[in-house]
Amino acid sequence: MPLIVMKFEAVTIKDIAKALGLSTSTVSRALRDSYEISPETKKLVLDYAEKINYQPNPIALSLKERRSHSIGVIVSEIANSFFSQVIDGIESVAYRNGYNVIISQTRESYEREVINLNYLTSRSIDGLIVSVSAETSDFSIFKELYDRGMPIVFFDRIVPELNTHKVVVDSYRGAYDATVHLIRNGYKQIAALNSNPVLSITKDRLAGYLAALADHGLKEKNDLIKYCPHAGLLPAEMEEAMGQLLSGKSRPDAILALSDKLTTGCLRTLKARKIKVPEEIALIGFSNSDLTELIDPPLSIIKQPAFEMGKLATNSLLQLIESKRPVTEFTTTTLAPQLIIRESSGQRKGAS
Amino acid sequence: MPLIVMKFEAVTIKDIAKALGLSTSTVSRALRDSYEISPETKKLVLDYAEKINYQPNPIALSLKERRSHSIGVIVSEIANSFFSQVIDGIESVAYRNGYNVIISQTRESYEREVINLNYLTSRSIDGLIVSVSAETSDFSIFKELYDRGMPIVFFDRIVPELNTHKVVVDSYRGAYDATVHLIRNGYKQIAALNSNPVLSITKDRLAGYLAALADHGLKEKNDLIKYCPHAGLLPAEMEEAMGQLLSGKSRPDAILALSDKLTTGCLRTLKARKIKVPEEIALIGFSNSDLTELIDPPLSIIKQPAFEMGKLATNSLLQLIESKRPVTEFTTTTLAPQLIIRESSGQRKGAS
DNA sequence: TTGTATGCGTTATCAG
DNA sequence: CTGATAACGCATACAA
Secondary structure, three states, rough: OOOOOOOOOOOOOHHHHHHOOOHHHHHHHHHHHOOOOOOOHHHHHHHHHHOOOOOHHHHHHHHHHHHOOEEEEOOOOOOOHHHHHHHHHHHHHHHHOOOOEEEEEOOOOHHHHHHHHHHHOOOOEEEEOOOOOOOOOOOOOHHHHHOOOOOOOEOOOOOOOOOOOOEEEEEEHHHHHHHHHHHHHHOOOEEEEEEEOHHHHHHHHHHHHHHHHOOOOOOOOOEEEEEOOOOHHHHHHHHHHHHHHHHOOOOOEEEEEEOHHHHHHHHHHHHHOOOOOOOOOOOEEEOOOOOOOOOOOOOOOEEOHHHHHHHHHHHHHHHHHHOOOOOOOOOEEEOEEEEEOOOOOOOOOOOO | OOOOOOOOOOOOOOHHHHHHHHHHHHHHHHHHOOOOHHHHHHHHHHHHHHHHOOOHHHHEEEEEOOOEEOOOEEEEOOOOHHHHHHHHHHHHHHOOOOOOOEEEOOOOOOHHHHHHHHHHHHHOOOOOEOOOOOOOOOOOOOOOOHHHHEEEEHHHHHHOOOOEEEEEOOOOHHHHHHHHHHHOOOOOOOOEEEOOOOOHHHHHHHHHHHHHHOOOOOHHHHHHEEEOOOOOOOOHHHHHHHHHHHHOOOOOOEEEEEEEEHHHHHHHHHHHOOOOOOOEEEEEOOOOOOOOHHHOOOOOEOOOOHHHHHHHHHHHHHHHHHHOOOOOOOEEEOOEEEEEEEOOOOOOOOOO
């Protein structure tokens, strides 16, 4: 038997008005609990609305109020523990404040970033939370959006030259401390595996690494510093960087992986080549996976407070969106990364 | 100096009309490349629109067309490798088809599920992709939505009695095969760690486990079958279930963890109690983390094609949304889970 | 206290 | 070929 599927139709204020012999404005006011409506009418309307399960049409409201109660989120990759934890935080705060969260991902492509940005900002969102794509070196599109008054909050991979709210972790410190930890444990050939060099976080993390070397009298070596321009998204790219490291003339005794993706990739490569961690090569990397703690031997990691970052970014954004008066001050919130050192990891036998 | 922040204002068709001395209808038609507009006017309008970067207002369009080009996604937890991979798949297909993805999470709470559902379905979305919360035993809200014509596609945790598209993996088989693998390797006391018993997937997986036992002449033992009603979201709950298993009179020699969350929790508990896997207790579980392969000793897992599931669900949904004629047939797509057996895991020393 | 008219941005219908 | 008008659902200034 053929199944009848009707269109999803919902009741409007007009239906209520007609049914009750009132005008739409009266109904509207009653529903909004306006003081100028008599208690009887109010009750009448409210009861009926309840009965037929009236739900206001948010789209009509959006058109009228010129705001959608939606925020857009642009990240490079949703299926990534760091970003999904951030999105978790974003959703939590947005939900509590009655906002929808619209997500889109760039897969590290500048082109997709531009498309997503144009798509989202054609007034279907009230504000934007962004971690820029690894490919993006031209920030003019963000500048433009910013100049046109779109509330934007950056997190993680920020655009330093834009004067708006930013939420970051102290990448410099994370990398610095991890490097120092390796140095103190006797490692001398510490390699740095970087993401795309144009990213703010790449610069900061590399700087932290270099400072730690300098502070401890170790000199930097170019063949110990590798980059993955696609942020580790392309396995071939990772493989090449690792290959160069492992076969270079100065083979590292430790590797510092400067992003989640890179840590995983690095670990995978080492495993595939049957290189023992940390006996042959030690490894510390950024990681937000909830499984790192379960890896054996325990892996030392630099963990970012992703959930917190999402919450903070959203709070900042909502403040920006809902502030009646022009905002005159923007904040850059810097959170501390968590350096988690696990026994037997990154500790050379016989070292202090 | 005070910073001036203006509202994000965008150009409308009206602005173009005024600037060019045309009517809004002419502009609208020119922009839509209507045949009834002269080439000159068309060019004029198009050039000007390009110049001032005109973007149509999707909200006005939504109101007019009674569709938002947005789909809602409801999952229990965003920061979960399985779900984030599914969302990745959903976003991919949605993006390609010009749809926005609005996500919300229930954190396994029925109450939040209802709130999210009401919020999303008040006409701001064209369709819905859902994996029901662990707490949900009353499906009438979905039934109602369905009856009112809202296109819904369920994945993973489905509502069996609703006649709509569903995307699942063959949970029964996954659990069955994993159990058989354990049995063949000599394990006799195989525990099953389950999620909430009302969930479709819990029932299927448990059935697979039981069938495998029966087929191999092992009898089921109630104290080897434990449930975590909150799907492993509450650590205390996990801890209790594990505690009962480990201290019960028939201590298991192997555990089958029947969801991602449970596998992680189980592993964590075993680690905390310094119980060696698989020497003391073997473990096979559902897992979609990209780190499971890096765990040492290697962990055997049942992996779900999450990305594929997201893509399929979205394709089905878009078909439902965009079909002009009433849909008369609904499909349940069942994908095969991947049973990944790794050396030295789940293999008893000296077993066949 | 309630009803009428207008507008949010767009497209479709109907005139011209 | 182009312009005026109505409509999508709602809220509000203005009338009554």
